[in-house]
Amino acid sequence: MEENSDGGDGGNDVELLCKILQEGHKFFYFDLKENPRRRYLKISEKTSTTRSTIIIPFNGISSFLDLFNYYVNSDDHNVFSKELQHDIKVFYFDVGKNRRERFHKVSEASISRTR
Template sequence: MASNNNSRPDNGDRQQAGEEELATKTLHVQSKRFYLDVKQNRRGRFLKIAEVSAGGRKSRILMSMNVASELRDHLQTFNEHLDTLGEPSPNNAPEDGRLKSVIISRDDRKYYLDLKENERGRFLRISMVGIASPRTQIAVPAQGITELRVTLSTLLDEFGTEDDRGTL
């Protein structure tokens, strides 16, 4: 269920100086909330995806609109791969639980997309690693991959796939 939600109960994501929030969408998948924020700063437009677990733990990843477009396309292939799999069965999963993986490399960051399976079910782990920043990751339950792709597509349709670094 996606919705526009510009007021959040916790303001742990204080806006950085010079950042403008252009849009926010909220997804509820199982016991998690995901916020997709399109923001803009002096370097251009970007997407922030924040995962808030039932216990209130927060994880965030950032990406350019260009990378967000590539992520959307990969979400479609992950959905297609999920459709070819039978019922979840951790006993038949590879030892590391990995069912499909993709790496997106852009500028000074790498994004690792890993469709995995464990005793609690299937999920997509999206990890971001930067040159001078620690690895951060979010985990989207498999049931939420389609909803994430649709919401991401809506934001990309509205704000474009370019980073808009142009005329400043």
């Protein structure tokens, strides 16, 4: 996951649901939140030195999970990177590999409404 400059967390945000998953030395936080403008899912990955966050609009969660499940359930080592555009965001799903493991990387970017 990549850093998010979108902010999502304002002073009026209410936490509706929070789940924490630990995998090795990493913690993953899944926070369903709501503010006066919208409801959204905030996913954060935290290690001892870094924290990365993506924010998914509520009405995009289903599409996001469909694509995420595609990667999780795929045994094919020839899985390609994909993009998911939703409203003013693009989520990038990439596959990587290092000496220890094969991994999936999810990042986001904002796009202009005029695009």
